[in-house]
Amino acid sequence: MAEILSQNEIDALLSAxxxxxxxxxxxxxxxxxxxxxxxxFKRPQKFSKDHIRTxxxxxxxxxxxxxxxxxxxxxxxxxxxxxxxQQITYEEFIHSIxxxxxxxxxxxxxxxxxxxxxTNEEFVLRIFDVLAGGKGxxxxxxxxxxxxxxxxxRHINEGLISNLKLAWEDVLEVHPEVETVETNxxxxxxxxxxxxxxxxxxxxxxxxxxxxxxxxxPFLSLEKVLDKLVVQYWFSEGDSELQKxxxxxxxxxxxxxxxxxxxxxxxxxxxxxxxLNLEIGDVIALDNKYENPIExxxxxxxxxxAKPGLHGKNKAIQIIDLIDKDVEKNE
Numbered sequence: 001m002a003e004i005l006s007q008n009e010i011d012a013l014l015s016a017x018x019x020x021x022x023x024x025x026x027x028x029x030x031x032x033x034x035x036x037x038x039x040x041f042k043r044p045q046k047f048s049k050d051h052i053r054t055x056x057x058x059x060x061x062x063x064x065x066x067x068x069x070x071x072x073x074x075x076x077x078x079x080x081x082x083x084x085x086q087q088i089t090y091e092e093f094i095h096s097i098x099x100x101x102x103x104x105x106x107x108x109x110x111x112x113x114x115x116x117x118x119t120n121e122e123f124v125l126r127i128f129d130v131l132a133g134g135k136g137x138x139x140x141x142x143x144x145x146x147x148x149x150x151x152x153x154r155h156i157n158e159g160l161i162s163n164l165k166l167a168w169e170d171v172l173e174v175h176p177e178v179e180t181v182e183t184n185x186x187x188x189x190x191x192x193x194x195x196x197x198x199x200x201x202x203x204x205x206x207x208x209x210x211x212x213x214x215x216x217x218p219f220l221s222l223e224k225v226l227d228k229l230v231v232q233y234w235f236s237e238g239d240s241e242l243q244k245x246x247x248x249x250x251x252x253x254x255x256x257x258x259x260x261x262x263x264x265x266x267x268x269x270x271x272x273x274x275x276l277n278l279e280i281g282d283v284i285a286l287d288n289k290y291e292n293p294i295e296x297x298x299x300x301x302x303x304x305x306a307k308p309g310l311h312g313k314n315k316a317i318q319i320i321d322l323i324d325k326d327v328e329k330n331e
């Protein structure tokens with residue numbers, strides 16, 4: 001319905017026309033009020049903002065879980081974080097990844113169809129270098145993967161994928177299972193080129209470099225569970241019982257996270273010659289007396305002071321002090 005102008009507005013408009021302040025063709029018409037929203041039928045928006053937000057929350061949790069998993073596997077500090085969550089087409093995903101990469105295809109019932117984990121060759125070869133005895137610092141030279149390397153990487157990727165069960169636990173009980181590993185993405189034609197997919201991109205920080213890995217989830221896989229990918233459904237503020245259950249699940253998940261604990265009895269310096277001549281029964285003197293406290297590290301961070309001893313027939317330590325880093329920094 002057209003807007004009705006008051007008499008004062010009509011007088012002001014006629015005065016502006018007569019003075020030349022505005023031109024007649026500048027007057028707003030009905031066509032100016034019609035806002036056109038473009039829609040690309042080749043790329044339909046299947047995922048709402050709520051769906052994208054929930055996927056981001058789930059995989060933020062997943063990033064923390066696999067950070068601990070990779071740290072334990074590589075015995076080195078690895079940090080993983082979600083870089084982006086977006087909807088693209090399957091064709092765009094395939095064209096965006098390098099020709100030399102590792103695609104792990106897996107299923108995650110009750111989700112339908114196949115899901116893809118893409119780990120590029122630099123990520124794969126650095127991990128293989130560490131597991132083979134290297135340090136993983138030197139940038140690897142790209143080459144065709146051997147059968148041994150493929151089997152080893154399949155084992156690592158199976159561990160990455162199995163952790164999706166824990167990450168999705170608050171939304172849906174899933175059962176990931178790896179189907180196959182491919183090294184040529186061009187040969188993988190599991191979806192139609194225009195099929196919409198949710199692409200979750202992670203940044204993996206390890207060995208002083210950042211590497212990207214991706215999880216590609218087709219819309220067809222999530223179509224039947226989209227109602228659960230809504231934050232209001234997941235964490236209802238008005239439902240205290242659901243909040244309590246969510247807190248219990250969160251606490252349970254945190255308690256499952258593995259951390260590396262190391263007690264430092266002491267240190268010493270010896271020559272290479274002495275080291276080569278060590279025999280069973282030799283005694284190495286440390287710089288710490290047995291009655292003095294020892295340092296306890298959690299994930300390579302000094303956290304406790306403790307006393308060494310025995311618990312039954314097992315070697316043990318007794319925590320006697322907590323190192324509060326936050327207090328020290330404030331002081």
